[in-house]
Amino acid sequence: MSRGTLSPVAEKRRPPRLGPAEYALLGLIAVASRDDAMGDRSGVHGYDLARRLQTGSLAEIIRLEPGMLYHYLKKLDRVGLVVTSVEHQVSRPDRQDHALTADGEAALRAWLDEPVRATRDVRLDFLVKLWFARELDPVRAVALVREQRGVIARLLGSLQEQRAAMDGDDAPASAAQAAAQAAAQAAILRDTLDLRIAQTGAVLSWLSALPENGQTVS
Amino acid sequence: MSRGTLSPVAEKRRPPRLGPAEYALLGLIAVASRDDAMGDRSGVHGYDLARRLQTGSLAEIIRLEPGMLYHYLKKLDRVGLVVTSVEHQVSRPDRQDHALTADGEAALRAWLDEPVRATRDVRLDFLVKLWFARELDPVRAVALVREQRGVIARLLGSLQEQRAAMDGDDAPASAAQAAAQAAAQAAILRDTLDLRIAQTGAVLSWLSALPENGQTVS
DNA sequence: AAAGCCATGTAAGCTGTTACATGATTTT
DNA sequence: AAAATCATGTAACAGCTTACATGGCTTT
Numbered sequence: 244m245s246r247g248t249l250s251p252v253a254e255k256r257r258p259p260r261l262g263p264a265e266y267a268l269l270g271l272i273a274v275a276s277r278d279d280a281m282g283d284r285s286g287v288h289g290y291d292l293a294r295r296l297q298t299g300s301l302a303e304i305i306r307l308e309p310g311m312l313y314h315y316l317k318k319l320d321r322v323g324l325v326v327t328s329v330e331h332q333v334s335r336p337d338r339q340d341h342a343l344t345a346d347g348e349a350a351l352r353a354w355l356d357e358p359v360r361a362t363r364d365v366r367l368d369f370l371v372k373l374w375f376a377r378e379l380d381p382v383r384a385v386a387l388v389r390e391q392r393g394v395i396a397r398l399l400g401s402l403q404e405q406r407a408a409m410d411g412d413d414a415p416a417s418a419a420q421a422a423a424q425a426a427a428q429a430a431i432l433r434d435t436l437d438l439r440i441a442q443t444g445a446v447l448s449w450l451s452a453l454p455e456n457g458q459t460v461s
Numbered sequence: 462m463s464r465g466t467l468s469p470v471a472e473k474r475r476p477p478r479l480g481p482a483e484y485a486l487l488g489l490i491a492v493a494s495r496d497d498a499m500g501d502r503s504g505v506h507g508y509d510l511a512r513r514l515q516t517g518s519l520a521e522i523i524r525l526e527p528g529m530l531y532h533y534l535k536k537l538d539r540v541g542l543v544v545t546s547v548e549h550q551v552s553r554p555d556r557q558d559h560a561l562t563a564d565g566e567a568a569l570r571a572w573l574d575e576p577v578r579a580t581r582d583v584r585l586d587f588l589v590k591l592w593f594a595r596e597l598d599p600v601r602a603v604a605l606v607r608e609q610r611g612v613i614a615r616l617l618g619s620l621q622e623q624r625a626a627m628d629g630d631d632a633p634a635s636a637a638q639a640a641a642q643a644a645a646q647a648a649i650l651r652d653t654l655d656l657r658i659a660q661t662g663a664v665l666s667w668l669s670a671l672p673e674n675g676q677t678v679s
Numbered sequence: 680a681a682a683g684c685c686a687t688g689t690a691a692g693c694t695g696t697t698a699c700a701t702g703a704t705t706t707t
Numbered sequence: 708a709a710a711a712t713c714a715t716g717t718a719a720c721a722g723c724t725t726a727c728a729t730g731g732c733t734t735t
């Protein structure tokens with residue numbers, strides 16, 4: 244603790260931002276340790292995580308090849324979100340058992356509590372979050388959906404404001420050719436904005452129709 | 462035809478797939494050479510392309526740093542879509558003038574004629590295509606929008622079929638806990654599918670409202 | 680005897696970002 | 708004298724994908 248090039252106080256240089264795949268691993272470790280809470284083992288090993296990823300419905304949402312899986316586990320260990328212990332086995336390769344640290348549990352919980360900011364992150368990030376929220380804490384899942392709806396609704400509002408402003412300052416018809424050029428430029432920008440509005444609106448409708456909002460599933 | 466690891470006939474090993482940024486460069490070279498068709502110069506240089514990218518509305522759709530721009534120009538030259546000639550200047554750095562080859566023109570035209578396959582490619586690929594189609598060949602832009610609408614409509618139909626089949630084979634209520642597990646798994650898959658349907662539908666509506674479809678812009 | 684599972688990785692390659700290097704020349 | 712323009716790049720790094728390496732064991 245006393246020496247060296249790395250400051251002894253700041254153990255973690257920067258808290259590195261994790262991607263959805265890494266959070267999914269944290270979540271899967273949590274799920275696994277809940278599943279065999281009465282068992283004797285303390286953690287899960289990579290191969291088991293790979294199996295859980297491939298068989299469950301998670302595989303339809305996020306793909307994770309073994310190469311990346313082991314890479315991420317090492318990284319999570321390096322940044323202190325996971326602890327690893329080697330377990331020797333007879334007539335089988337050694338296993339590396341991974342378990343969440345307190346930091347790891349906190350990181351997982353914080354991630355689950357945080358809605359995503361951009362529409363494009365709904366497809367991967369938010370769906371993975373929702374999967375784990377339903378699995379680990381269904382009550383929390385309801386709040387997550389509500390908060391995500393708020394974020395997307397605000398985003399949609401801001402896009403619609405921009406769109407409205409666009410109609411406002413539209414060309415006062417000056418010189419012919421320069422105005423036509425400018426109009427063509429404005430056209431594609433307006434179309435781009437319209438596309439974003441359409442997609443964001445679709446996501447908002449989808450969020451509103453989710454079972455967490457109290458509909459009966461019939 | 463008879464020998465060797467690389468056939469001497471097939472000059473191009475594999476036709477490498479180009480990304481939207483690379484096609485945008487091909488398109489910009491075409492636009493530039495159309496703009497100064499009466500000029501004496503045969504091609505465009507990278508710096509000029511960078512300027513055109515940063516000032517026009519294209520910059521709002523696709524971003525391309527100088528580093529990548531020069532990298533792509535070299536690549537396009539390597540695969541024979543572009544020819545490069547050095548032009549010496551007095552009291553200025555040498556320029557490298559780039560012009561489309563016949564292959565380059567064909568590649569650009571083929572790309573402009575081809576709608577994108579996936580919904581997620583609409584946001585970047587299709588918008589860039591549309592920009593160049595409007596710029597280079599507005600008549601062609603109308604056909605492009607129509608074909609893109611067809612592709613997305615078929616995709617939406619297939620997603621809706623899957624969704625309908627999902628309701629069909631829903632659990633005949635066997636053993637309690639296993640069925641609940643399966644139901645939870647099915648739930649997230651259904652939600653994922655619903656999201657894709659919502660987003661695809663939004664893109665289809667947007668395509669239908671595009672000015673190429675003959676609406677008056679008011 | 681062959682195939683496949685268990686368990687962990689390495690290696691190579693592509694795509695892309697960010698920041699900086701160069702060196703003369705024109706503008707402020 | 709300082710700053711910006713012209714014109715072309717390199718270096719470092721980061722993330723992801725694909726394919727393969729290892730080696731003992733169990734099942735067919």
